[in-house]
Amino acid sequence: MSLILGLETSCDETAAAVVADGRSIVSNVVASQIELHRCYGGVYPEMASRQHVLDITPVIAESLAQAGTDWAGLDAIAVTSGPGLVGSLLVGVNAAKAIAWAKGLPLIGVNHLEAHLYANWLYTPRQATNGGPPPAPRFPLLCLIVSGGHSDLVLMTAHGQYRVLGRTVDDAAGEAFDKVARLLELGYPGGPAIQKAAEGGNPNRFDFPRAMLKDGYNFSFSGLKTAVLRIVQKYPASPAPAAGAAPARVPLRRLPIADLAASFQVAVVDVLVEKTRRAAGEFQVEEVLLAGGVASNALLRGQMVARVPVPVRYPPPALCTDNAAMVAAAGYFKHMAGERAGWDLDVQPGMRLRCELSTDEKRIIG
Ligand code: KG4
Numbered sequence: 001m002s003l004i005l006g007l008e009t010s011c012d013e014t015a016a017a018v019v020a021d022g023r024s025i026v027s028n029v030v031a032s033q034i035e036l037h038r039c040y041g042g043v044y045p046e047m048a049s050r051q052h053v054l055d056i057t058p059v060i061a062e063s064l065a066q067a068g069t070d071w072a073g074l075d076a077i078a079v080t081s082g083p084g085l086v087g088s089l090l091v092g093v094n095a096a097k098a099i100a101w102a103k104g105l106p107l108i109g110v111n112h113l114e115a116h117l118y119a120n121w122l123y124t125p126r127q128a129t130n131g132g133p134p135p136a137p138r139f140p141l142l143c144l145i146v147s148g149g150h151s152d153l154v155l156m157t158a159h160g161q162y163r164v165l166g167r168t169v170d171d172a173a174g175e176a177f178d179k180v181a182r183l184l185e186l187g188y189p190g191g192p193a194i195q196k197a198a199e200g201g202n203p204n205r206f207d208f209p210r211a212m213l214k215d216g217y218n219f220s221f222s223g224l225k226t227a228v229l230r231i232v233q234k235y236p237a238s239p240a241p242a243a244g245a246a247p248a249r250v251p252l253r254r255l256p257i258a259d260l261a262a263s264f265q266v267a268v269v270d271v272l273v274e275k276t277r278r279a280a281g282e283f284q285v286e287e288v289l290l291a292g293g294v295a296s297n298a299l300l301r302g303q304m305v306a307r308v309p310v311p312v313r314y315p316p317p318a319l320c321t322d323n324a325a326m327v328a329a330a331g332y333f334k335h336m337a338g339e340r341a342g343w344d345l346d347v348q349p350g351m352r353l354r355c356e357l358s359t360d361e362k363r364i365i366g
């Protein structure tokens with residue numbers, strides 16, 4: 001059995017996890033900074049890195065304690081080295097380097113997007129006892145990675161072999177959820193808030209644009225956000241509270257929040273599902289995987305299963321958002337392929353998925 005310690009500090013979660021053989025979660029600890037950043041309506045980068053510095057050591061200690069292992073029981077350490085916030089990434093990478101050097105462990109740098117994708121390989125101890133471990137995903141597969149910073153449609157033909165078929169040309173899907181939630185004064189993070197606000201709303205009330213629906217595999221969500229803004233601006237603002245009165249606790253404008261949230265959500269989901277459905281047919285994939293924070297969206301999951309003609313797999317919500325178990329899983333398959341990072345491993349805030357054309361892929365793409 002191979003035990004990998006994963007570390008994740010690319011944004012606003014400090015996380016450490018131990019995973020066995022790339023699939024079985026032995027421990028998974030996440031210290032979330034959501035409450036710290038909530039009043040800013042988004043992540044405040046300087047505060048995020050300072051909080052990672054405070055949390056990283058206790059989070060690692062907790063993950064080892066929960067796993068019932070010490071340093072000697074580990075086979076390697078994997079860490080997210082990009083993409084993400086530079087100051088946040090540096091905390092994890094430096095911690096991983098220090099541990100690897102002090103304990104003589106192999107060091108593996110992991111791309112955060114690749115890690116999200118590998119969340120689909122993970123299973124929990126409960127899954128293992130209830131019916132045994134689920135089978136591993138089968139290649140070739142298509143993965144839709146939708147997070148706060150990315151919307152990538154990726155063809156994967158083997159471990160580590162990717163081709164990005166399309167990505168967003170402007171806002172990421174999660175970013176659109178967050179920005180529209182801010183317009184509707186629903187708070188942060190926006191995705192779960194919009195999903196909740198949309199319950200009971202009429203998704204057909206506003207006919208929002210589905211940009212580039214028939215055009216290739218790239219995405220564009222900024223026009224959709226502007227379309228929501230135009231509707232919001234049509235509603236008169238409520239009068240400011242009288243002097244001395246408590247500030248309004250209801251949205252300043254009397255907006256049809258549920259209908260707006262539902263119409264926006266269905267527009268995003270329509271585009272994501274339609275492009276994935278088309279690519280699944282074109283590249284004859286065995287499975288479709290969803291990954292990233294937006295993959296916890298219930299409408300996206302339901303529509304993908306209903307409209308895509310191959311099996312659809314997605315991680316439980318806690319493994320869709322940032323965690324370190326997914327980093328350890330991705331790290332394991334790199335470890336098996338003999339990949340090692342040197343002491344010069346650096347952070348790459350703008351890192352993209354490394355795309356290589358394998359023989360298999362050439363055969364599939366033609
Ligand atoms: O993957 P993630 O935790 O962090 C990044 O790597 O960006 O994704 C966070 C994003 C946020 O934009 C958040 O609003 C979105 O995922 N999100 C959701 C839902 N839960 C989280 N979007 C739509 N519906 C959800 N239920």
Ligand code: ZN
Binds near residue numbers: 147
């Ligand atoms: Zn992420």
